[in-house]
Amino acid sequence: MSMSRTERGPERLVVIGGDAAGMSAASQARRMKGPDELEIVAFERGHFASFSACGIPYWVGGEVTERDQLIARTPEEHRARGIDLRMRTEVTEIDVGGQRVRARDVESGGESWTSYDKLVIATGARPIRPDMPGAEAPGVHGVQTLDDGQALLDTLARTRGRRAVVVGAGYIGVEMAEALINRDYEVTVVNRGREPMSTLDPDMGRLVHEAMEGLGITMVNDAEVTKILTGDDGRARAVLTEDAEYPADVVVLGIGVRPETALARAAGLPLGTHGGLLTDLAMRVRGHENIWAGGDCVEVLDLVSGQERHVALGTHANKHGQVIGTNAGGGYATFPGVVGTAVSRVCDLEIARTGLREKDARRVGLQFESVTIEATSRAGYYPGASPMTVKMLAERRTGRLLGVQIVGREGAGKRVDIAAVALTAGMTVDRMTALDLGYAPPFSPVWDPVLVAARKASKAVRQRT
Structure with missing residues (x-):
């Protein structure tokens, strides 16, 4: 007579990778279920867990003075929350059929197997x-x-x-x-x-x-x-x-980086054209009920092009972890996809983009109108107004927004969020022109630069139609 789950003790969730996606998943699963219901074991081969990779250039450059400022939660803090986080321990094999992983202590070289009921793969990406x-x-x-x-x-x-x-x-x-x-x-x-x-x-x-x-x-x-x-x-x-x-x-x-999926490939798990793991909307690895994957090692759905792509960003990794932890903990959550928003900076120059570039649109068979405008970050007469260039792509005939790129000084980068919301909502550029955005001379001209670009794109679409 087989034992019930209660008689056998708590289920075990094994997490491979101790950064954003992995530890977000572990932490969320722990919120969903206590140690008496769910044991959580996490493996991290490096010296650090739950750190901000995006902050590394600013640490190297001296703007962030201390390494530990980039660490969101220490291994000791994770362990205090009931997560058995094993540092300097590298998983070397996934035995899908046997529901176990082989891990090696990086310092001693000793190896051991750990069984799992549920598995999270959050192995990240590696520099090319x-x-x-x-x-x-x-x-x-x-x-x-x-x-x-x-x-x-x-x-x-x-x-x-x-x-x-x-x-x-x-x-x-x-x-x-x-x-x-x-x-x-x-x-x-x-x-x-x-x-x-x-x-x-x-x-x-x-x-x-x-x-x-x-x-x-x-x-x-x-x-x-x-x-x-x-x-x-x-x-x-x-x-x-x-x-x-x-x-x-x-x-x-x-x-750039590539998905770190050698373990997954060796285990026979499904990979996409970019080398990332393929998951469903619940971040469950396709064809495997008890295995999830998230972060830089997966491919995600591009909501604009409708194709899978690899996007290595901490924002997505943390969202993936929340979704995975909720589902592994017995709840329900999904990750619908991305529109490809990213922002960066070179000294005081802000660089932002979302949606498709021209070559992306051509590759998926979309015809489009492309417009570029120059505007200022604030009302022209207000001190500190700086130039900004906005490029916008709209689908020919429908006028659906396809992508936006912005380069300028202070106040340029985060304006891309307007476009990211519009893309997610499937808005047309004509509809965008009526957006009720905040205005005051210290913040923008009467017509925000994104709306100026939308007006020009809308006119281009109408003329073409």
């Missing part, structure tokens, strides 16, 4: 390291975890030279370039795209290019890194492209 000579040499750094940030700071403290090369000009590359400028380094950014910030259309990326050069950063676009040269000591000394050699005392990789 180019497949080329020298990519693994000392002095070459990816920046994804607090361990990575600490390793980079240790290198900066030991390095006598003041020349840095950043490979890649996405969000991480641009933010790290600024951080190194703040550390008084001579910075060169080598970027294979036409302009920095490939998440923007090139015409908007050009504005970022000009701002970066204004900071004293040397921008090298349309350049593919072929090799990282090393010195007699084995350390990185230069970055080589087909056309030139750029001396470097430190190299930072800002090429």
Whole structure:
């Protein structure tokens, strides 16, 4: 006669990964059920849990002075809440059929199996390291975890030279370039795209290019890194492209990240075209009732294009964790998808985008009108008004908003939230022109720049129709 769940003791929830998605899921599951109903075991291979990866460039640059400011909750605080968080412990295998995971103590090398009733995979993403000579040499750094940030700071403290090369000009590359400028380094950014910030259309990326050069950063676009040269000591000394050699005392990789899904792949779990785990709306791994996944290791639905995409952002990871923890704890929640909102900064230049770029729209077969306007952040006569460029895409014939990009000074970046809400609501640009936004001269012109762009886009759609 089989025992009931009560007779066998509490269910066990195992979480792989101790950062945003994993520990949000564990914490939410604990709120749903106490230790007598649900045992929670979490594995984290690094030295830190529940930290802000987004804050690492500002820590490296010195704007955030203490590493611990980036830690939302310590392992001790998690354990005090009834979560068995095991640090410096790496899961090396998932046995789906046997409902267990194999974990290795990073310090001792000892291995053991832990069974689970429910499993959460929150393994995050890893920095892309180019497949080329020298990519693994000392002095070459990816920046994804607090361990990575600490390793980079240790290198900066030991390095006598003041020349840095950043490979890649996405969000991480641009933010790290600024951080190194703040550390008084001579910075060169080598970027294979036409302009920095490939998440923007090139015409908007050009504005970022000009701002970066204004900071004293040397921008090298349309350049593919072929090799990282090393010195007699084995350390990185230069970055080589087909056309030139750029001396470097430190190299930072800002090429982007890939989902960390080697464990999931080996276990036979379903992956998408971008290498991320595929889940349903409840963040449950497709085809597996008792396995959930969230954070940078999953693919999510783009609500504008209707396709799956990989978006590595802490905002989504924390939401995923809340949804997973609720469902694993016996409740019900869903994560409907994203519109692709992101915001960044290069010194005082704010960079924001949401929705589709021109090439995204073309790729999914959408025809569109594209407009660009220049406006100011405040009423033109009010002190501190600064220029702002807004680009807007609207679907031809329907006028449905497809995407917005904004580059400008103070007050530019967070304006993208207006567009993010409009995209989520499926609004047309004509409908947007009537939005009742807050107005006073210190905050915006009478016509907010986003609404000026919506008016121009609406006119373009009507003329085309």
